[in-house]
Amino acid sequence: MTSREQLYRRFDVRQQQLPRYVVWELTLACDQRCTHCGSRAAEARDGELSREEALDVVKQLAAMGTFECALIGGEAYLHPAFLDVVRALKAHGIRPTMTSGGRGITKALAVQMAEAGLYSVSISVDGLEATHDLMRATRGGFRAARSALEALRDAGVRVTANTNFNRLNEGDLESLYEVLKEADVRAWQVQVTVPLGRAADRPAMLFQPWDLLTFLPRLAALKERAWKDGVVVQPGNNLGYFGPEEMLLRSPAPGMSDHFQGCQAGKQLMGIEADGAVKGCPSLQTSDYVAGNLKTESVHELWTRPSAMDLTRRRTVDDLWGFCRTCPFAQRCLGSCSFTAHAVAGRPGNNPYCHFRAKTLAARGVRERLVLRARAPGQPFDCAEFDIVEEPIDAPDPRPPTPQQLLRRFQH
């Protein structure tokens, strides 16, 4: 037996930049109208990739060394070639995974997905039943998500879950964990809702940066508890950064020392929109970061020629601004998540959604508040404009109460 210790499923941050991990919006058609959806998914885009075009993209991804491809939407299963794409990915040695709201995943479809070779599915669950159905604007959405988890698990597909946290559902954090654990979910991806797409239309739903002062420690405590239960709670790239709990939050197992390594958009990650537009990350703003289109250029050309794909490849501390420019973690963090920073600050390189930043400002007796200046135009992956206002840490909170706060007031 080898003496090599246990290995972990992580990216090696190699010199060679390749689209190892691809997130592919197969269609923008969706069977839900979630109030926080960054892509404003509803109907299919004009000119979505056909079956033949999609299967050709799969071949190109294989040639580029893609390791894993997560199919998203809309709902990927609403694309007529969904199962063919899954089969093709598998046949070309690319791990096919999926992120889904799960509303249309019947037992029969789950079996078809398993037979096609789908590796795992992450079901989006946005809170306990009342909150989930409110955020997804779908009565019965929570039960549908639970049914999808069950159908997939019974069909032999690995199931995980993901949740966008914000003011509406942050109170559900610990209770939702128990629900997911009961549903046999063994890995849970946690992110914060960013003002992108429909979420940008609802600023009262969003966390203010100071909310991270309480949310991150709660999440860290939950993660420690989850490890004992055999469940991995893993923060997404837009949740952090470099507070006291950084290593705990970022590491996939106890005793590890992971930390945030900067935005990987265009370095190891690539996003594809349903009409063939390519970005360094699927969540990047379409208006600013589309490198080109797969209908006119190959994956290789789009990845290698100078384009918006270069967003993070040459980023240095000199590209940062505001608090992030002078942060002691600047060299490692490089301004954190690019699409999040752009969504709240207008361009990458300065992100107020940061635990270390909120904590540092709180020690000085101040906090930052995002104030809506201009509404989003209403396109997929679009942004509103915000001012970042510094105010005393104990200033009144001008946000309207959440339904849970109203309920608590009523009960008292």
Add this chain to the structure above:
Amino acid sequence: MQQCQKCQGLVPETSSSCPNCRATSRWWKTPLAMLGAGFATVTLSACYGAPCATTITLPDGGTAVDNPNANTSCGSVDCRTPELTEDGGVNSSWEWYCSPHLPSKDAGVEDGGTDAGP
């Protein structure tokens, strides 16, 4: 990077005190996991999806488990025999898991080592 034993936060090389709690260097220690790291890593599926466990059969016949903490199994990979695709190329998943264990220039050490300890 070092870890502050007072608050558990990380301390960059250039800091004279812990950015999170202001503790001085006598509180700092390089985490064991960083000392052994040959290259920097970030968690896979950081934006979408989540990890599961894969059993890897190494070239010498030994085994290792990728993400053993996950109860969900991802199956197994045998590094002794390359897995080929329909086109005759090497399966990307196989390459991903096995390349760190093969005697090639991609074996890891030259890949940066930014997290390696002193």
